[in-house]
Structures are given as C-alpha cells and as structure tokens.
Amino acid sequence: MRKRQPNHRLVKIHRSYTVEEAANLFGIHKNTVRTWVKAGLATTDDQRPMLILGRELAGFLRRRRTRRKRPCKPGEIYCVRCRAPKIPEGDIAEYQPDNETVGNLSAICPDCNAMINRRVSLAKIDQVRGKMEICFRRDGDT
Ligand SMILES: [Zn+2]
Numbered sequence: 820m821r822k823r824q825p826n827h828r829l830v831k832i833h834r835s836y837t838v839e840e841a842a843n844l845f846g847i848h849k850n851t852v853r854t855w856v857k858a859g860l861a862t863t864d865d866q867r868p869m870l871i872l873g874r875e876l877a878g879f880l881r882r883r884r885t886r887r888k889r890p891c892k893p894g895e896i897y898c899v900r901c902r903a904p905k906i907p908e909g910d911i912a913e914y915q916p917d918n919e920t921v922g923n924l925s926a927i928c929p930d931c932n933a934m935i936n937r938r939v940s941l942a943k944i945d946q947v948r949g950k951m952e953i954c955f956r957r958d959g960d961t
Pocket of ligand 1: 899900928933
C-alpha cells in the first residue's frame with residue numbers, strides 16, 4: 820500500500836511550526852518530521868523549541884513531491900518498495916501487451932527482489948529500453 824503524501828497545501832506559509840505542530844497538521848508521527856529536518860528541511864537554529872517556517876515546510880514538501888514524480892531513465896523501472904528507479908536484475912524485463920499499443924514491462928528489483936513494473940507504449944519501447952533485454956511474451960499466439 821502506498822502511503823498518502825503529506826499535503827503541502829495544508830501549511831500556512833506565514834506561520835511557523837514546532838515539530839509537534841507540524842506532525843499534528845498532517846496526522847503523522849513527530850519522528851517523520853524529524854527525518855525531514857535531517858533530510859534538509861530548514862529550521863530556526865537560534866530558538867528553542869526549534870521552529871520550522873511554514874514557507875520552508877511547504878517548499879520542502881513540494882520539492883520532495885516533484886522529485887518523486889521524476890520519470891525513470893532508459894533502462895530503469897520504478898520499485899515501489901524501494902521508492903526509487905532501479906535497473907532490473909540481470910537487465911532483463913518482460914513485455915506483456917495489454918493491447919496492440921500499450922503494455923507492461925515487468926522485471927525483478929535487484930535490491931529487494933520485488934516485482935517491478937513500468938507501463939510503456941510499444942511505440943516508445945526503444946526509448947525506454949536502455950540496456951535492458953526485453954522478452955516479448957506472446958500469449959495467444961498459435
Ligand atoms: Zn526494490
């Protein structure tokens with residue numbers, strides 16, 4: 820299951836938040852907010868308790884969100900479990916068509932061994948391929 824992303828639109832950019840207030844705002848654990856701080860979310864250094872400026876918080880979440888939407892490069896398939904684009908195990912993927920134009924590439928994540936999938940249209944498959952060796956499954960062929 821995919822967890823819902825904290826909605827940056829909930830943040831009021833003209834106020835500041837303690838770690839606890841930020842956690843309450845999104846209904847998440849304080850430790851999640853602390854990991855954001857470690858990941859580069861700016862805070863006020865000279866005050867206790869530490870405060871997060873709303874403007875910084877909204878910007879941080881928005882940047883994170885667009886980074887996650889970054890498309891895979893050629894030869895990569897996104898692993899939902901690792902939350903990152905991966906080069907499939909053995910550089911091998913299998914193409915299974917849904918219809919004549921669109922299908923699904925499936926492969927194995929080299930890091931967690933989960934199945935990874937990428938929707939692809941047949942017309943663009945050469946742009947997606949990279950170094951992958953793609954097997955074409957031909958169900959229903961006689
Ligand atoms: Zn993985």
